[in-house]
Amino acid sequence: MIVTENMPPEAVAQKLSESGLRATPQREIVYRSLLTKRDHPTAEEVFARAKAEMPTISLATVYNCLETLVQCNLIRQVNHERGPTRYCPNLHPHAHFRDEQTGTMVDIDVPADLFERLKALLPTGLSASSVEITFRGKTQP
Amino acid sequence: MIVTENMPPEAVAQKLSESGLRATPQREIVYRSLLTKRDHPTAEEVFARAKAEMPTISLATVYNCLETLVQCNLIRQVNHERGPTRYCPNLHPHAHFRDEQTGTMVDIDVPADLFERLKALLPTGLSASSVEITFRGKTQP
DNA sequence: AGTGAGATTTGGAATTAATCTAAAGTAGTC
DNA sequence: GACTACTTTAGATTAATTCCAAATCTCACT
Incomplete structure (x- = not known):
């Protein structure tokens, strides 16, 4: 599957398993938190949003999930100068x-x-x- | 003075004093270390080179000097992903x-x-x- | 359904690059 | 020759991220 459009939320599970990875609740929550408010949040901001849905989620997990989603091309990292890395679900160039x-x-x-x-x-x-x-x-x- | 070309080494003193800053030995050494090997070194790499010329120079000073040189448009910062900031004396776009x-x-x-x-x-x-x-x-x- | 292997999550420690701080040094000016 | 502002310095501190090792979960297989 070539990605040219943003993933619909349902496609996450499929895309993950294509890469031999599991669609865990944490990964889906992290991904959804990027989709619902497309403001290029930092990992800390994603963490805050994710905690609202799953209070037990840890910051390390948020970093892990973001990394995983980047790896299987569901989201992109955006860096600017020395600021914290931001994340973006827009896959268009x-x-x-x-x-x-x-x-x-x-x-x-x-x-x-x-x-x-x-x-x-x-x-x-x-x-x-x-x-x-x-x-x-x-x-x- | 509009900068369109790389500064000749002699111009540093002038450019600095234009900005009301002093041309210290540390600043000149740091600047020269960028000019002589144009490989986009990190602050740590500049520090190593500067120490060869002035063993007493400190890392904090190297950061200070680089910051000063960026400020008065003698060099540029280059960031890439999460890597350490690199420095570049090429002022052309x-x-x-x-x-x-x-x-x-x-x-x-x-x-x-x-x-x-x-x-x-x-x-x-x-x-x-x-x-x-x-x-x-x-x-x- | 039970078990084992491998994947995933977790909290806390560790790392890295950079910045801050406060004291000591230097320089140009009156 | 002293005053003042600018600089340098070493070390402490911060911010973002990564590492680590233990606990948890999930899937495949019986």
């Missing part, structure tokens, strides 16, 4: 804009041909498996 | 390619018009002060 004041992050669609032009800049011998584009700036008042 | 195996990083020139096209993707209301483009992948054998 896209860029991120980060507001310097508030730290909030929004998705920016990038046409496929621009990604192609960027990849074409690489000298022969280098092949990119991913391209990360991050804008930093401010939101007009 | 450019992208970075990072080899997943070795962790080494190389500069990739990006034509100005591509940067413009990227910035044009932002919806009205968002204005970017910088764009970071990072490729991740592998170097062909």
Whole structure:
């Protein structure tokens, strides 16, 4: 299955088992917490949301689940400068804009041909498996 | 002075004092260590090189100097995923390619018009002060 | 249904990169 | 030559994440 669209919540179990992994309640809760509020939360924020549904879940588990979901391509990691890693269920190729004041992050669609032009800049011998584009700036008042 | 080219080593003192800062031996050593081997070293690596020239320099000072040099636009910070921050004296707008195996990083020139096209993707209301483009992948054998 | 192997979760300790702090050193100015 | 502001320094501290080893769970097989 090639992923071009965001996973519907039901597909998590399937995608996980495709990778030989189990669809545990913790993994589903963590994944749902990304889907329901798509604001690029940090692991701590996911932890807070997950605890609301399952008070016994641990922070280590949240890190484990996020890592697992990244591994089987259900979500993406987003890093910006030294800030904590954020997580994103949008699997379309896209860029991120980060507001310097508030730290909030929004998705920016990038046409496929621009990604192609960027990849074409690489000298022969280098092949990119991913391209990360991050804008930093401010939101007009 | 608008910076479009890498600073010649002599220019550091001037650039620093323009910003009301002093050209200390530590700052010059740290800057030179970036110029002489342009391999995007981490603060720890800069520290090691600086110590060879000035055994009494401290790691905190290296962090301070790097921060100062970034502030007055003599060098750039480069972040990639969770790795330690790296430093780069190349002030041209450019992208970075990072080899997943070795962790080494190389500069990739990006034509100005591509940067413009990227910035044009932002919806009205968002204005970017910088764009970071990072490729991740592998170097062909 | 019971059992064993392997996967998963958990809390706490450990790690890493970076920042903070407060004291000591240095430099330009009056 | 002293005042003041800027710098450096070592060590303590922080923040995010990873590691670890024990407890728990789940599936496959009997």
